[in-house]
Amino acid sequence: MRLPLGLTAAAILFVLTMVGGAILDQLNENMHVRYRDASVALERLEHASERISGLLREAVLDRNVLLTVGYDNLNRTLDTTLNNLEGLAESFGLSREVNLLGLRRLELQDIERRCLKLMDEDRWGEARDLLFGEDFALSRKLYEIDTENLVSVLDDRLRREATRFATARQASLGVRGLALILLLTSGVLFSRRLTRELAEQKRLQRELTAARDELEDRVRERTRELEHANRQLASLSYMDGLTQVANRRRFDVAYPQEWDRAVRHGYPLALLMVDVDQFKAFNDHYGHQAGDQCLQAVARVLRDSARRSGDIVARYGGEEFAVVLPGLDTRAAVAVAEAMRWAVESMRREHCVSDCADVVTISIGVATRQPKPHQEPAELLAEADKALYRAKSAGRNRVMVWSGEDVSFYI
Incomplete structure (x- = not known):
């Protein structure tokens, strides 16, 4: 039995909207994955930078150069994370902001290395003045401002891209609804098939909703874990590692x-x-x-x-x-x-x-x-x-x- 032309056209249109929706969903998912990776990279940058500052301050205050042994590893972590962030930034059109952040990091790194050199030479007073001086504080503040600016711009790009995808998704759903109407009006013989497709669509929608809810639950759990880890790090920064009393x-x-x-x-x-x-x-x-x-x-x-x-x-x-x-x-x-x-x-x-x-x-x-x-x-x-x-x-x-x-x- 030949299918009516209208039914065929409606079916083709329906399939195209389904494929287009899947592509849009994949693109949207890819965008969120890139955003998540960029956000994680920024968090690692901030965390490693804070650890470097804390490590140097503790070394200067305790006058113990041995406390700086982890500096090179942290610095390499920062460099690797910045390189990864540069690759992600290109997809969001944020290369200029990431390059500026890299320059800020080089300024901080220069002051940090000068401070390490002073500590190696037992010039603790000069090292303390350098680490707690206005130049380092200003460079640190500019670095934080640039990081916050990058996060803000990244959020803005995400919102705009999400709006664009949502608009396209709505248009796709609208065309799909029109195809369904055409299919329904094409004949009773195809009503059961259309009903099954609609039921399948509802099932998929429920699964998507459930998957989204599960993902949100995981994000909330991860956020709680990160907050707990941050509290533990804050506690450790005030504890003497050897004696387990306050430092x-x-x-x-x-x-x-x-x-x-x-x-x-x-x-x-x-x-x-x-x-x-x-x-x-x-x-x-x-x-x-x-x-x-x-x-x-x-x-x-x-x-x-x-x-x-x-x-x-x-x-x-x-x-x-x-x-x-x-x-x-x-x-x-x-x-x-x-x-x-x-x-x-x-x-x-x-x-x-x-x-x-x-x-x-x-x-x-x-x-x-x-x-x-x-x-x-x-x-x-x-x-x-x-x-x-x-x-x-x-x-x-x-x-x-x-x-x-x-x-x-x-x-």
Whole structure:
């Protein structure tokens, strides 16, 4: 049985619209894949750049050039990601923006390498001035602005392309509807076939909707995972990798905050400076691995002795720790310090080259005061440091308390 001309034409038109819709869908999917890849590349650029900045700042603050060992790998990651992004940018017509971002990265890289050279030459002051100077801050800010601008332009291109595809898709669906009408009006003999095709189309639409919903669920889950990972990275940036207590960077942020809080609420603030006695001799005699284990054990004791909410135990540098005890007066702070000293000595970790005991011990300088608005946190820090110096000068393995200019006592 020959098909009616109208039915044949309608069928051909219907098939063409189906094929055109599939092509449009594929093009649209390809566009979203390229956009997703570009977005991931931008996120990697930002993440790697932040890690480089954090790595250099931590190295300068700790005066430890060993902390920069990951710089080259991160820099290579940045270069590879930029190269990939350049390929993606051509499809969106964003080559100029990506090239500008690459130039900004070269400016930052030049400052970073100069900073690394200064650190290698032990010119820490100059390295700090360079890393925290206006030139680096300006270059960093311009790099962030260019990155945000690229994201904005990319989003704008995506919206326009999505609108264009949606318009074409709507036109395709309109023509398809016309073909269906022609098929329906061509005869009852073909109604069942048309009904089956419509039912199939609805099924496909439901599957597409379900697939889209599943994809959206995956995107939301991925977003939650990325947010969780970012929170973990933020936490790690404030933690000393060896001892698992707060690092110097965290202390420099948290200590002034506790000072300001004490000023506002009018309660005392205690600061303990702790030093592992004869640690260099211990390290030289027993080896660096044993030295690391010693620092970890001391850090655990300090952390277990200062467990109140608000207490802060931080590795201040090398074998020196700082403990912030909000709300404690001198007597209470001395009790905590003496408990720490006794607990470390009670570990009975052998230290045969110490001149004050045959086991690992610590010296602690204690300073307390009622912070006032006109005072500075550095004053209390200096007093605790002086008390620590006197504890070490007096024979080590003791707690020394700063109680006024040139006046101190020990336990």
